[in-house]
Amino acid sequence: METENTLSVIIPVYNAKPELLERCIISIVEGININREMIVIDDGSDKIKSKEYKNIQEKYHVNSLLAKVLDSYHYDHNILETLLNPRLIYHDFALFEEAEMTLDRIQEAIENNEKICIYGDYDCDGILATTILVQCFLELGVQVGYHIPNRFHDGYGLNVERVQQMAEKGYTLIITVDNGVKAFEAIECANELGIDVIVTDHHQFDNDLPDACTFIHTKLSPEYPFKEISGGFVAYKLASALLQKQDKYLYCLAAITTISDMMPLIDENRSLVKKALQFMKEEKYTSLELLLGNQQNYTTTTLGFTIAPKINSFGRLPELCNPNILVKYFLKNAPMELMMKVSQTANEINTKRQTLTNEQYTLAKEKIKEPFLYWASKDVHEGIVGLIAGKYTREFEKPSFVMHYDTNKRIYKGSARSVEGFSLHQFFIEHQDQLIAYGGHSLAGGFTLDEEHFHSFHQCIQESLKDIELYSSSSVIQIDEMDLSVANIQSLSALEPFGMGNEEPLYLLKNVPVSKVYTLSDGKHLKMDIEYKNVKLFGLFFNHGEKAEEIKQQQNVDLIGTLSINEYRNQKSINIIIKDMI
Numbered sequence: 001m002e003t004e005n006t007l008s009v010i011i012p013v014y015n016a017k018p019e020l021l022e023r024c025i026i027s028i029v030e031g032i033n034i035n036r037e038m039i040v041i042d043d044g045s046d047k048i049k050s051k052e053y054k055n056i057q058e059k060y061h062v063n064s065l066l067a068k069v070l071d072s073y074h075y076d077h078n079i080l081e082t083l084l085n086p087r088l089i090y091h092d093f094a095l096f097e098e099a100e101m102t103l104d105r106i107q108e109a110i111e112n113n114e115k116i117c118i119y120g121d122y123d124c125d126g127i128l129a130t131t132i133l134v135q136c137f138l139e140l141g142v143q144v145g146y147h148i149p150n151r152f153h154d155g156y157g158l159n160v161e162r163v164q165q166m167a168e169k170g171y172t173l174i175i176t177v178d179n180g181v182k183a184f185e186a187i188e189c190a191n192e193l194g195i196d197v198i199v200t201d202h203h204q205f206d207n208d209l210p211d212a213c214t215f216i217h218t219k220l221s222p223e224y225p226f227k228e229i230s231g232g233f234v235a236y237k238l239a240s241a242l243l244q245k246q247d248k249y250l251y252c253l254a255a256i257t258t259i260s261d262m263m264p265l266i267d268e269n270r271s272l273v274k275k276a277l278q279f280m281k282e283e284k285y286t287s288l289e290l291l292l293g294n295q296q297n298y299t300t301t302t303l304g305f306t307i308a309p310k311i312n313s314f315g316r317l318p319e320l321c322n323p324n325i326l327v328k329y330f331l332k333n334a335p336m337e338l339m340m341k342v343s344q345t346a347n348e349i350n351t352k353r354q355t356l357t358n359e360q361y362t363l364a365k366e367k368i369k370e371p372f373l374y375w376a377s378k379d380v381h382e383g384i385v386g387l388i389a390g391k392y393t394r395e396f397e398k399p400s401f402v403m404h405y406d407t408n409k410r411i412y413k414g415s416a417r418s419v420e421g422f423s424l425h426q427f428f429i430e431h432q433d434q435l436i437a438y439g440g441h442s443l444a445g446g447f448t449l450d451e452e453h454f455h456s457f458h459q460c461i462q463e464s465l466k467d468i469e470l471y472s473s474s475s476v477i478q479i480d481e482m483d484l485s486v487a488n489i490q491s492l493s494a495l496e497p498f499g500m501g502n503e504e505p506l507y508l509l510k511n512v513p514v515s516k517v518y519t520l521s522d523g524k525h526l527k528m529d530i531e532y533k534n535v536k537l538f539g540l541f542f543n544h545g546e547k548a549e550e551i552k553q554q555q556n557v558d559l560i561g562t563l564s565i566n567e568y569r570n571q572k573s574i575n576i577i578i579k580d581m582i
């Protein structure tokens with residue numbers, strides 16, 4: 001994740017007239033550019049929709065507003081149930097298929113004074129997962145080694161060279177975090193050298209698995225009820241099983257990895273993040289405070305857009321600072337001097353990373369001629385290709401393939417992002433004959449190509465995307481007067497924290513009765529009074545004061561925005577923060 005926020009949404013509006021079909025591109029508050037396409041559906045689906053939300057309303061005993069939001073998620077009964085249940089969800093480590101064998105092997109290693117190494121990854125998830133286990137062993141009185149691989153020298157995942165080094169140093173147990181499930185060669189090498197490897201990971205795997213000592217992986221554990229957890233949360237579960245207790249600070253680190261790896265905020269992930277945000281606010285951990293900076297609060301947004309990018313920037317530009325230092329930084333007994341220095345460095349590297357991304361992104365955008373981005377350059381830093389791909393896919397809701405061209409090796413190292421409807425994982429498997437290496441999930445992945453296949457791979461993407469319908473996961477919920485009350489809006493807090501897989505709802509209000517329009521801050525912002533028969537609202541449209549005259553001419557307008565409660569001198573009022581007007 002990163003800080004440049006661009007998002008686009010496709011909005012289905014039910015039961016509207018076809019002539020309303022329109023496209024609008026607008027800028028909204030907080031510098032986010034929405035590139036919004038409005039698709040109007042007039043097929044009687046309105047009736048079906050209203051029946052669905054009424055079913056939800058009856059089944060879960062919720063108000064009409066909450067029912068409409070729940071309906072928009074399209075989740076099945078089990079997920080809706082857990083969303084509405086205030087009970088904390090936490091699935092026990094024992095539910096992992098090889099939990100007991102793993103704990104036994106680690107116990108044996110501790111008793112025999114074996115040398116143990118934690119092998120992580122260079123992203124936020126991998127760095128914090130490593131920290132979680134290193135801290136855990138420290139608390140057990142065991143000094144372990146650890147390694148955050150260098151993106152460019154080591155590459156992703158455990159490799160043969162590092163295994164050989166560890167063998168020379170006398171290590172006999174390696175525990176991988178956030179990687180390992182595809183480390184065939186390295187694990188084979190470890191076995192030959194008498195090193196056992198415990199793989200803890202959350203990445204996709206193909207049919208074959210390496211010959212590891214044990215695996216801790218939700219997708220290899222039929223009993224484990226929820227599959228989409230981060231590498232850091234997997235590591236946390238192992239840590240808490242070893243410590244035989246929960247640990248507030250390590251729990252918070254696991255929550256950051258859930259956000260940085262964009263895990264869906266449902267089931268135990270939602271409980272984790274919700275509780276961790278509370279702990280962070282109460283405990284004010286120095287390591288997190290320093291990265292958060294001044295005057296900010298802990299929210300899913302600040303974790304995702306302020307803290308995580310700073311941690312990630314070390315791995316992207318390791319020539320500026322070795323990411324291994326971050327493990328020391330996050331340990332509970334980190335010296336203050338080190339913390340000050342590292343957090344300062346984090347700010348500097350992150351700024352540098354932002355500048356590089358923006359420069360190259362502008363260049364990449366100039367080259368777009370087709371409904372996806374396929375772009376390579378020798379000048380784009382290998383560490384930021386994923387950021388450029390991510391930025392493009394968020395802005396245009398279309399797949400992207402961005403590559404660094406290595407002039408010495410004459411290969412292309414790329415990162416890809418996609419949207420619902422086009423699985424990268426699937427696509428890479430189907431075209432693996434063209435690729436030197438590939439990996440990832442359905443919406444994000446990495447790949448390596450040689451020169452010879454640069455054009456043919458491009459053609460494969462064109463071919464594959466020709467007949468595919470891509471769609472966005474965001475939607476706008478149409479509501480009306482009867483859904484609007486302070487109590488109804490307050491009830492939505494039951495769904496927080498909002499984030500990936502649990503987005504803050506965006507509403508459409510049609511024919512809004514505007515009774516008064518005025519501007520704030522010298523004409524900069526727009527404010528309006530909205531008076532329905534039974535309820536009054538205040539509408540705020542930041543940075544759009546210029547629209548005041550236009551609205552005064554109209555009697556009724558259609559608004560899209562988020563709803564919130566404003567409290568002033570014990571008086572509660574309803575605000576709609578407007579994102580768009582039609």
Ligand SMILES: [Mn+2]
Pocket residue numbers: 125126178202230231232261
């Ligand atoms: Mn991960």
